[in-house]
Amino acid sequence: MRIPCPHCGERDHAEFVYRGDATVVRPDPDAPGAARAFHEFVHLRTNPAGLHKEHWYHEGGCRAWIVVERNTVTHEVMGAVTAEAFALSGGLSGRKANA
């Protein structure tokens, strides 16, 4: 599996550290129902069989956090953007992004 790092180009996945689902959003701790929202944020996952947007950390390269879109059934990597670009592009729209 090779991951196209936005900074370094295509690199072996062994250079990266996996974090997990990039579409869960840290809730507002002051909002009503925050305890439940944090439970969902920390524990519940869509866990799709198919396309999955996920955080990887390029430890063996540029040391940036990136968001990779990958097919969990075939391991095909569809593309990658920086975590910053993902957030600015509205990618953090919650669980829908992995639907």
Place this chain on the structure above:
Amino acid sequence: MRYSAFSVLKNALSGHKGWKPVWREPEPKAEYDVIIVGGGGHGLSTAYYLAKEFGLTNVAVIEKGYLGSGNIGRNTTIIRSNYMLPGNERFYELSMKLWEGLEQDFNYNAMVSQRGVINLYHSDGQRDAYARRGNAMRLEGVDAELLDRKALEKLCPYLDFDNGRFPIQGGLLQKRGGTARHDAVAWGYARGADMRGVDIIQNCEVTGFVIEAGVVKGVETSKGTIRAKKVGVAAAGNTTRVMDKAGLRLPIESHVLQAFVTEGLKPIINTVITFGVGHFYISQSDKGGLVFGGDLDGYNSYAQRGNLAMVEHVCEAGMAMVPMIGRARVLRSWGGIMDMSMDGSPIIDKTPVDGLYLNCGWCYGGFKATPASGMCFAHLIARDAPHPVATELRLDRFETGRVIDETGRGAQPNLH
């Protein structure tokens, strides 16, 4: 037919023409008392104990593929009960006790071999941690023995005790641990359930649930609607895919775990040994193949195959622990899909849908749990109350903070 020395002899003398298939291949009935989704080890053992211990025989096991085609047919066959936390330890000890009587109980040769399980330690700190774990096990009435280097050298002289980087100081031994023949476990449970009237329906995929007013009334399948008073799901790595159809979002991620088998060798590895630095475990099958594995690949996957980076890591760890295995040739390797929970411990519980029960979160330790998982899931389904040893394996423990996190790593499934 009951198996015995006499039946083996009789069939040997009549050219082995008398053996019959050990389970039927029935068409589904319109309705059952209980449907179990998933014909793997846990689903089959659940059906077996429902029939044998709880008198529920109007039961169907529905399997998408063929019987035992998932992780029960592809694992490293280790059985043990060397956990530390009470919520886990008494559950796995029930499993160990059931393993010890399993073959007599279901009259099938599961080749249960209590050859011992040893966890190596490589530093003073790790010895203390294992002493603590061993003490926790003994408090629950489970056998545990802390071996120093001398005792371990006598037992396993082939280990690389003076490894330059990770010298071996000793190990924690559970003598009652060992291995079992994984396929035979599935077959034995299937046969025992079938004999008592359970329908095992293979090549039948569950495509949805029939839920009326918040109560489950059956399942939609590729062979039509099958109604049931209760439905239990034991779908391991595919738990999310099945429970999605009931609208439930779970504390589960699916990950791939690889394992490996070498060519057959003369007996050289006499027990089950796990490495203390890096994830590696090895035993030798009765056929002679070295069976070993390591860590998860570490990323979400439903692919049933992993990548080469983990193959390299596992083999390096093996070479650091038992250099002599470097000459053995790997015959095959495979990847299985693990239902990794957020705290590394399983879930056997009701769900928010009445009549729908869930058995999942086995991470990569599901095989050893097969008997107790079936017993406790059957208890839950039959009595609507958790089995006494499974009271902490709750679905809501993540929300309430009562997690059972053996390694203390937090909600990061790929690290458990």
